[in-house]
Amino acid sequence: MKVRFIIPFIICIVMMIGSAGAVWGNASLLSQYSPVLSSGPYKQLTRMDELASSLYQAAYTNNRQAGYVQVQQLQRILEGELKYSAGMPEGWRVMEQDARFIEQTLISGATTADWLMEAARLRLATDALVRPEHALWLQYENIMLDDLSRVEKAWKRQTGDGAIAARAAMNSLQKHAERIEPSIAMMYGIMHGSELMERIRYTNQLLESKSLSALNADMVTHSLKSLKEAITRVYDQGGRADVLPAVAPLGAANPLSWTLFLGAIISAVLTYSGWRKYKTNPFGVKPLS
Template sequence: MKIRIMIPFVLCIVMTIGSAGAVWGNTIFGPSGNSLIAGSEANMLASLDEAAASLYEAAYTNNRQAAFLKLQRFNQLTKQASVSGSGSQAGWEAINEAVAQIEQALVRGEPGSGWLMAATRIKLSTDALVRPEHALWLQYESILLHDWTRVQQSWKRSTDDGALAASAAMDSLNEHLNRIELAASIQFGDTAIDEALVRAHYTNLLLDGIIDGGSNGERVNKSLDALRDKLVQLFDEGRETAVLPVVAPAASTNPISWALFLGTIICAVLTYSSWRKYQRSPYGIKPLK
């Protein structure tokens, strides 16, 4: 009778161990074998994003002492392989240039307003690494298209100062485009953002030429249309080629772990049932009727 208890009891223990091993094995290695590594990357990038946010706050509040500390922390994190391996190489080169600009500004004793733009560009770029599908820079699409509409309306005005007004409106578009340059570059490369920047620069040159007495009206119209196309393409490409999230997705259901789990429950029930029978009849002797 004891054997009938021990067999399901031993099987229950074995299946319990196997079930736990399957669960922990999936957690550690997962489908791609790097869930723990991805978790480490996520933590490092989250720390990088936090340092960038603190650097931006220091610039906004003109806190140079805090900026020195946060910039040092930011540089330490960017040297980690798990951090620098995320995003595009062109984006990291642009981030390093922005960091160097802030360092030089701090050494020169410039106020926070002098390096606020660089801090903003860095913050948007780290946000794009941590939250690629919902990056803040993607929200600039409506802002830039609104800027473009203002430029076109200024250019189309019936007065003689259309080129001058359009050039002034282009200042806002250029500022917003430069603000998201690092984020777009770090997320999916510098091709699309460079094309938009080049087209904006060319439009500025055409407007400046008209202001100086030139006659490139038709070329300005074509350049403005091309500029809008590049802006739309920039954000479309940003959504289509967004980098994969740094946090690995949950492992898919493992049928082996489910089988072991159900087997554990069945063996536990059989063990309990056999034990109850043994308690009622220890020696298997049935009472005479």
């Protein structure tokens, strides 16, 4: 009666071996095609992010030769098919414009300050594509709100030069808004951040006005309030368009390996049950003659 547990035991061993083979075989299959998979959009996206980061470092250290090489490589990616796999078309156009500006600036022999802003814009935009949930440009909400707080404090000065001080403080806010403009366009389209830029332009226009009447002062106060609301709306989670993923993730589940694994468990249970019956009655039940 050993057959009660020997057969299930053999089946259990076979299924365990098959389950392990299915898992390792699947991994082998993926490794076989890894060169093909690695050349897909996600690798290009990662490469673009690396180039943008290196380009920013080159601009920060005024490494013109390295910057020129990197911006040319970045342009080849920007002009390729990747733009149809992720992000918004407006964002890709803005990035292409910034890359062309950097290339022309380096050819013309301008200084670092003339292409550092564009390098930072490209860095933030590519970072937003690769890691949208934890992108660097998301940190600019608090930065711009701090800028606006300094503008409001300068505007409320009692020394008679509030408009001049507020206009000077607006420069930092405007630079930060311009820096994240490609990121907003890449993630949500060009119109998503247009209100912010228009509010900045209008507030600057009011602060530069020579008229310091009470009506003008009220308009400045109201414009600063609207500017704060515009900053908040840029980062508002509601009503945002979903970003197209670069690639679809590979499925991790393997039905065959799960089937063999469950079969091995069932066979192990049957083996244990048969072994217990054998220990209780090793010779089985004989019929009476």
